[in-house]
Amino acid sequence: MTTVAGKPALGSVAARLERLPHSRWHVKVRFLIGAVTFFEAFDQLLAASALPVLMDEWNLSTGQATFAVTAASIGMLLGALAAGWLGDRVGRVRTVALGVGITGLSSLAVAFAGSIETFALFRFVQGLGIGGVVPVAATYINEIARSDKRGRFVLLYEMIFPAGLATATLVAVWVVPNLGWRAMFLIGALPVLIAVALPRHVEESPRWLLARGRVEEAEEIIARIEAQVEASVKEPLPAPAPVDPALEEKAAGTGRIRELFQGRYLRRTAVISGLWFVAYYVNHGISTWLPSLYTKEFDLDLTTALVFTLLSNVTGLLGTFIAAMVIDRIGRRPALIAALTGAMLALGVLALLGATSGTQVAIFASCTTFFLFAINAGLYLYSPEMYPTRIRATGASFGGLWNRAGVILGPVTVGAIIGAGGSLSLVFAQLAVVAAVGAVIAWFAIETKGKTLEELNS
Template sequence: MDSQTLNINKIIDEAKFSPFHWKVLFWCLLIIIFDGYDLIIYGVALPLLMEEWALTTVQAGLLASSALFGMMFGAMIFGTLSDKIGRKKTILICVGLFSSFTFFGAFAENPIQFAILRFIAGLGIGGVMPICVALTSEYAPKRIRSTLVAVMFSGYAIGGMASALLGSFLVVDYGWEVMFYIAGIPTLLLPIIWKMLPESLMYLVKEGREKDAKNIVQKLVPQESITASTVLLLDEPTKSDDAPIKALFLKNRGFTTIMFWVAFFMCLLMVYALASWLPKLMTQAGYSLGASMLFLFALNIGGMIGAIGGGVLADKFHLKPVLTVMFAAGAISLILLGYNSPQIVLYTLIGVAGATTIGSQILLYTFVAQYYPTIVRTTAMGWASGIGRIGAIVGPILTGALLTLELNHQTNFLFIAIPGVIAAIAIFLVNLNAAVDSKQAETKPITLDVPASA
């Protein structure tokens, strides 16, 4: 019996969008929604925590950074681990960490306990982001890949909106703890996620798990007859498996790797400065606590619109020019936020700021996912995200320090806008030819061949 050869890369690239794709998108989206919720609740709880524990602005900034330190290490550790043990197992570990330890945060009796719990939760929050991006990207058809990844990662903004909206209604009456109780829900969903979320097909092929791989291929191409003699072929790099971090700097990728790290650093600095301090900045400007929560809601609405809209534009044009323009527009909107404006203009500027900071963060993950080969994809995203977390750590601390200096409103927002200009320059300098050249130079077929007699 003649064997049938199927190219995995081609099958995924050319697949019709199917119920299987919906399942991958739904579960990754749901995970990222809770991930975004767990992260943003600190900004919601911050004004009350500062009163309850008599925190200075610098202390509050340091407390915010405890989760961000965890996210930095989580992105690096779990991103690399995912390339070794698979996407699915690592996602489950991360969800268990961020959900359960955020829930435990409601029972913290002092800032030290709270910081430790937020650090551990941060490991999961930071770890799950690049892995969900990788899994979605690895199953998304090529023609709509940027759009699907952006839709999935817009869950981060949806989670932030849910956190801000619930906070505006619940926190004043029930205390900040209620937000942390809600965060425990994903822990209860772990058995369902384990059953429903598929493993990466490319990982299954590389690991020789032929039965699982062929079951998924059959769902992607139901018109094909997958038999014991079917050969699954995967175009993958043959080197760097033992040293995935080193591979980020091989084949002319070194300079662009640094540019991605710079862009992540600057982008996350803006995102987390705004996520942690926007309600406080607006209350200092004279707005009520409830109204300030709605500004955070508008920021995340903009983030969702920016991510999806940017993804559609990226599929039509390219991620590089789209991201460059978005970062530049973000810097302009943040500068304008420092000036008195009518309420409709203010909400519009906050929406644009969200679209071009949160939205750009999401598209950056997409860009990195498409730039690097699969064998080091989550390593690349994990390290870019991890380096970016340094910016996320600096953002809340720097903003808290700025507030202690009692600078005017315009100066505060100007400082938050400067990283947007730097990020735009870094993305503009990304070398697209290096990705094409290195992939062509490093790839050869990997096959999963099960004899007909098996």
């Protein structure tokens, strides 16, 4: 292990990770971290699936329903801030394990809630876990991926999130009408088991260990990873590429949150913050209210409403897969611009048509989620690329702060329009305008395809 000016050689670890061929080790890690992400997505959408039943069971007003669905979002906002700081100081894997443990235990508590107040309180705590896990998990996946295939590697992993959303809706189609909404939250408590297993089976990020000056641990872990990969591919690993000493020295060290707003990182932080806000404002403005819109506005039965919602999640999964296949070739910036423009057009057409039937809304909402899910997954790839190892989790989670702001304001705005007697055309028109603003912001994004994390931040 080489060092530079008494500091750990981060670049040498990057070179050793870059030369690793895809192997069973990568599959194992992506599966275990992916299981965490799957259940975080599953738990995130539970309130939306339960909301139509809760509104009748507890005789909720539109304002109370909004309170119920946004409580977790406020927790996610605070959790994202805390987890980013924690992930850069105690480690990626420990932070993810802590967050998923909080998520599972809180879901169990929600299942026994007896009022809208206790429901919202436990959903808030659950949001702390969900908001913290996802950006830190994405940071970890970025740090173990090769630069030439990082886009595909990360986005195929990120497909697990929309898969979790789709599964939550699919399970809800049968569970909520037959077993009740509480059963959904009992299922959402399963991640507690993953929280216990994760630190034992997933190695900490060698990049993070070196950035913290823990050279011996980094050497031990990278050697262990190399041994597993070599055993998997059954041939010697290629030699690492030469390391640029200047790259190493700049990449290591202890980060400070103020770096997000200094020098080159100020523009990066501004762009990704805007993109996060737009993507999640539009996404949750739609997804949170869809089941209720189908039942209240179009008098559809609960099963049909949940099936239509499932359709939107399935098309979102397809959009994420297509993005994973092309993003390393066309680049992050063109992909973001195209997807935001597509979402704008789908929403704009729906607004012009007047959103006159549940089927019409289902079709165009599904076209919208096709693009939106690809944007969301792309941002979990793009945000960690923007920052050096010492502040990578903090930077990715700061973007998550803005996505949580969008998660809160999107449903609140839609709820306010509906509550004030506004038309569905107005609901979808304002979402189209926000998506258009996002497409403009994406023009100012920098391109990152094919570059190592150290090259982007040297």
